[in-house]
Amino acid sequence: EPEVTQTPSHQVTQMGQEVILRCVPISNHLYFYWYRQILGQKVEFLVSFYNNEISEKSEIFDDQFSVERPDGSNFTLKIRSTKLEDSAMYFCASKWGVGETQYFGPGTRLLVL
Amino acid sequence: GENVEQHPSTLSVQEGDSAVIKCTYSDSASNYFPWYKQELGKGPQLIIDIRSNVGEKKDQRIAVTLNKTAKHFSLHITETQPEDSAVYFCAASKGGFQKLVFGTGTRLLVSP
Numbered sequence: 001e002p003e004v005t006q007t008p009s010h011q012v013t014q015m016g017q018e019v020i021l022r023c024v025p026i027s028n029h030l031y032f033y034w035y036r037q038i039l040g041q042k043v044e045f046l047v048s049f050y051n052n053e054i055s056e057k058s059e060i061f062d063d064q065f066s067v068e069r070p071d072g073s074n075f076t077l078k079i080r081s082t083k084l085e086d087s088a089m090y091f092c093a094s095k096w097g098v099g100e101t102q103y104f105g106p107g108t109r110l111l112v113l
Numbered sequence: 114g115e116n117v118e119q120h121p122s123t124l125s126v127q128e129g130d131s132a133v134i135k136c137t138y139s140d141s142a143s144n145y146f147p148w149y150k151q152e153l154g155k156g157p158q159l160i161i162d163i164r165s166n167v168g169e170k171k172d173q174r175i176a177v178t179l180n181k182t183a184k185h186f187s188l189h190i191t192e193t194q195p196e197d198s199a200v201y202f203c204a205a206s207k208g209g210f211q212k213l214v215f216g217t218g219t220r221l222l223v224s225p
Contacts, residue, residue: 004156031210043157043202045212055210091156098209101147104156 002026004105006092012111016081021108023075023092032075033093033102034067036060043091049075082112115140117205119216126193127224134219136203137185143205146179146186147213151200160201161188164208193223 005024013019025032034046048055049067057065066078075094079086089109093102116139126132138146144165149157163170163177163186170177174193179186190197200220204213 033212035213042217043204043213043215045214048210048212050210056212058212095210101159101162102213104149104158106154106156 004092004094004103006090006105006108008108009106010109010111012113013082015084015112019079019082019110021077021079021090021092021110023077023094023105024073025075025092025094026096026103027073029094029096029103031055031095031097031102032067032069034077035091035093035104036088037091037107038088046077046090079110082110084112086110087112115143115205115207115214117203117214117216119203119219121219122217123220123222125222125224128193128195130193130223132188132190132193132197132221132223134188134201134203134221135185136187136205136216137183138205138214139184140205140207141181141184142207143214145206145208146177147204147206148175148177148188149202149204149215151202151218153199157202190221193221195223195225197221198223 007022032049037043047057047061064080089107091107092105095102119136147162151157176189200218203216
């Protein structure tokens with residue numbers, strides 16, 4: 001069964017450094033999402049992406065965040081200058097079409113020191 | 114915006130018992146309600162979902178009910194097994210390509 005994959009599984013970085021989290025959505029999916037989950041808390045929406053542009057973003061997704069689909073298969077989340085409070089599990093999700101189910105990847109655990 | 118409340122935060126049952134998790138939502142425009150199971154260190158996995166034109170949906174030991182008037186929906190797991198132990202999240206969406214808004218999660222522990 002097709003799966004959403006994410007790399008790396010864990011990332012440790014120093015405050016102020018840039019990080020890029022990578023996702024490979026399911027191949028025929030058209031809608032892409034990033035969510036995050038701070039330890040012990042609920043899953044929170046960050047951004048949705050369709051047709052090579054952002055469809056919606058949350059208040060969390062400020063100027064330090066950006067997303068890109070550089071090559072038709074990868075979907076990346078970049079944090080330009082990480083803060084301590086960016087430490088969380090970041091999940092990528094994708095879905096085929098309007099009204100369809102979102103499928104989540106296994107996540108990248110980001111720790112900012 | 115949409116707000117989803119989920120109860121209880123933890124639920125302990127004996128194997129074979131039933132478990133019920135309840136969620137309420139605030140935005141009457143929400144029309145899609147999935148339930149996800151999250152095991153330790155993994156991403157959320159969809160276990161069942163319901164759309165607003167349906168009041169109940171069942172898949173083997175799992176069922177979901179929706180009351181649009183009261184704006185609440187519930188997950189029912191019958192004949193629980195130890196492998197059902199996980200964190201369960203409800204979510205709501207306005208459909209289309211809209212985001213999911215998640216509840217706070219319920220940690221279910223099924224004891225043998």
